[in-house]
Amino acid sequence: DIQLTQSPSSLSASVGDRVTITCQASQDITNYLNWYQQKAGKAPKLLIYDASKLDTGVPSRFSGSGSGTHFTFTISSLQPEDIATYYCQQYDIQFTFGPGTKVEIK
Amino acid sequence: EVQLVETGGGLIQPGGSLRLSCAASGFTVRSDYMSWVRQAPGKGLEWVSVIYDDGATYYADSVRGRFTISRDNSKNTVYLQMTSVRAEDTAVYYCARLLNGDWGQGTLVIVSS
Numbered sequence: 351d352i353q354l355t356q357s358p359s360s361l362s363a364s365v366g367d368r369v370t371i372t373c374q375a376s377q378d379i380t381n382y383l384n385w386y387q388q389k390a391g392k393a394p395k396l397l398i399y400d401a402s403k404l405d406t407g408v409p410s411r412f413s414g415s416g417s418g419t420h421f422t423f424t425i426s427s428l429q430p431e432d433i434a435t436y437y438c439q440q441y442d443i444q445f446t447f448g449p450g451t452k453v454e455i456k
Numbered sequence: 457e458v459q460l461v462e463t464g465g466g467l468i469q470p471g472g473s474l475r476l477s478c479a480a481s482g483f484t485v486r487s488d489y490m491s492w493v494r495q496a497p498g499k500g501l502e503w504v505s506v507i508y509d510d511g512a513t514y515y516a517d518s519v520r521g522r523f524t525i526s527r528d529n530s531k532n533t534v535y536l537q538m539t540s541v542r543a544e545d546t547a548v549y550y551c552a553r554l555l556n557g558d559w560g561q562g563t564l565v566i567v568s569s
Contacts, residue, residue, distance in 0.1 A: 351517070384557070386501075393550060394501065396557025405557060437501055444514045445491060445503040445554050 352376055352440050354448035362456045369425040371451045373438035378418050382442040385414050385423045388450075389434045397436075398423065430455060458482035458558045460551045465563030468541055476536040476563060478551030486529040491554050492536045494547035495562075504549070505536065519545075541567045 353376040363369050373383065385398035396405045398414035401421055411426045425432055433455055438448040464476040478490070492504040505515045505525040513525050524537040534551060548562040 384554070386557075388501070393559040393562060399555075399557065435500075439501075439503075439554065441554060444506060445493075447493075447501040447503055450500040 352379060352443055352446050354438055354440055354446050356438060356448040356451050358451060359449065360452040360454070362454045363428050364456045365428055365430060367428045369428050369432075369453060371423045371436055371438075373416075373421040373423065373448050375419045375421070375440055379440045379442035381417045382440055383414075383416070383421050384439045384441065385412075386437045386439060387432075387434045388437065394437065425453075428453070428455070458553070458556070460553070460558060460560035462549065462551050462560040462563040465549065465565045467566045467568060469569050470542060470567055472541055472567075473537070473539045474541065474565060476538065476549055476551075476565070478534040478536075478560060480532050480534065480551075483553075484529070485527050485532050485534050488553055489555055490525075490527065490534045491552050492523075492525060492534075493550045493552050493554075493559075494545075494565075495550070496544070496547040499547075502547075503554075506554075507534065538565070541565075543567050 355374045381401035383401045386394040388394040402414045413424045415422050435450045435452045437450045459481045461479045468474050491506045507513050507525045522540045527534045546567045550562045551560040
């Protein structure tokens with residue numbers, strides 16, 4: 351099974367800050383990685399697919415990069431509405447989610 | 457418009473059985489990869505099972521041998537049959553197309569005596 355680790359597990363940043371989350375896969379998953387945003391009480395929302403492609407309608411302040419085993423998710427300028435938990439998810443072999451990163455406003 | 461609607465959740469005793477349904481619209485389930493994902497209270501997302509377009513099925517280690525995923529193409533519906541349930545199966549269960557980012561609203565399953 352492919353395992354995903356995320357860091358940090360939580361972070362607190364100010365509005366306008368650049369926020370970066372990393373996701374590490376236990377084996378090469380090429381670019382078969384999604385990033386999801388989940389707000390309290392809601393279903394997850396897809397932000398990034400194929401590691402770096404922005405899903406339709408997602409603000410351009412969100413971006414993703416990486417390939418192989420190391421991936422990065424960035425919010426270029428944190429907004430109050432970005433408060434949520436963010437998950438990476440691989441789809442190379444079946445599916446796996448990372449443990450999540452909770453983003454809060456300082 | 458794609459829509460996924462889960463039903464069938466509720467309170468069930470340990471060791472019991474329950475079947476969840478996911479009614480799909482806007483696409484055909486037989487042509488897609490349909491997954492169940494769960495989220496225990498206050499916890500992260502856990503992939504549970506998938507049924508591929510060719511009918512192949514896969515399960516997380518935590519549910520293999522107890523849960524069964526299936527689909528009814530005539531009803532465009534995917535199911536998750538849960539048996540021998542345990543307290544740790546308590547969660548919101550989502551139906552999802554994980555390659556497309558489409559999710560249902562979820563259905564809550566509580567395993568308790």
